[in-house]
Amino acid sequence: MTRQLVIGNWKMHGSIGKVRSVLPELARAKLGPNVAVCIPYPYVMLAKSLLKDSQVQVGAQDVSEYHVGAYTGAVSASMLADIGCELVIVGHSERRRYFGESSENAARKLRACLDAGLFPVYCVGEDAEERASGRHKEIIAAELAVLRGLPIGLYAVAYEPSWAVGTGVIATSEQIAEMHAFIKETLEPRTRVLYGGSVKGSNAEEVLAVDGVDGVLVGGAALSASEFLEICMAAR
Numbered sequence: 001m002t003r004q005l006v007i008g009n010w011k012m013h014g015s016i017g018k019v020r021s022v023l024p025e026l027a028r029a030k031l032g033p034n035v036a037v038c039i040p041y042p043y044v045m046l047a048k049s050l051l052k053d054s055q056v057q058v059g060a061q062d063v064s065e066y067h068v069g070a071y072t073g074a075v076s077a078s079m080l081a082d083i084g085c086e087l088v089i090v091g092h093s094e095r096r097r098y099f100g101e102s103s104e105n106a107a108r109k110l111r112a113c114l115d116a117g118l119f120p121v122y123c124v125g126e127d128a129e130e131r132a133s134g135r136h137k138e139i140i141a142a143e144l145a146v147l148r149g150l151p152i153g154l155y156a157v158a159y160e161p162s163w164a165v166g167t168g169v170i171a172t173s174e175q176i177a178e179m180h181a182f183i184k185e186t187l188e189p190r191t192r193v194l195y196g197g198s199v200k201g202s203n204a205e206e207v208l209a210v211d212g213v214d215g216v217l218v219g220g221a222a223l224s225a226s227e228f229l230e231i232c233m234a235a236r
């Protein structure tokens with residue numbers, strides 16, 4: 001049984017046509033429950049129905065930190081659970097960069113997910129300047145600090161250096177191994193840590209073979225059924 005997680009993050013891409021073309025291919029591939037697709041909110045229910053005979057899980061890319069109330073435009077964790085979502089990405093570097101989200105916001109979102117029975121994937125990662133100045137571990141430690149006291153096993157962490165996100169420049173195996181070990185030492189050795197940043201069909205096997213890699217968070221390559229399937233097949 002495959003243990004490594006493969007999670008696709010469609011970001012703000014797609015359409016009804018795209019969902020209808022990619023997801024049935026995933027359903028036909030008989031993938032296990034270790035595979036998930038996080039697609040834009042409007043397509044979640046369609047995705048659930050297209051994947052109903054498969055074990056592939058459906059997730060969202062963000063959630064409100066509030067439970068209920070007058071928060072125009074926000075979507076609560078219980079709403080996501082209600083429509084069949086199983087997991088949610090929180091604290092993605094794009095949410096931090098473009099929407100000003102802090103680790104504290106992300107931690108509140110993570111708790112809202114746990115309250116609703118959803119599996120949160122909490123993203124951390126340094127930028128190019130932080131890596132160049134040797135501060136990457138300090139940055140990650142600060143991002144992880146907000147997770148203190150949360151029950152291990154109910155969430156995963158994704159290590160996504162932002163200089164590798166959407167750039168085609170993947171972190172080296174040494175960098176990935178070092179940072180995954182650091183995250184597990186900082187939290188708990190049993191924490192599931194995924195790598196994200198320019199994972200493709202052609203490099204998935206190498207990334208998934210790195211020590212301490214419990215799965216991958218895939219952006220661009222998740223939009224192609226054949227490429228995403230290639231990554232799923234590389235999971236151990």
Ligand SMILES: O=C[C@H](O)COP(=O)(O)O
Pocket residue numbers: 009092160164165166167168196197198199217218219220221
């Ligand atoms: O959530 C996914 C990551 O941001 C990675 O994106 P990418 O695979 O397009 O580099």
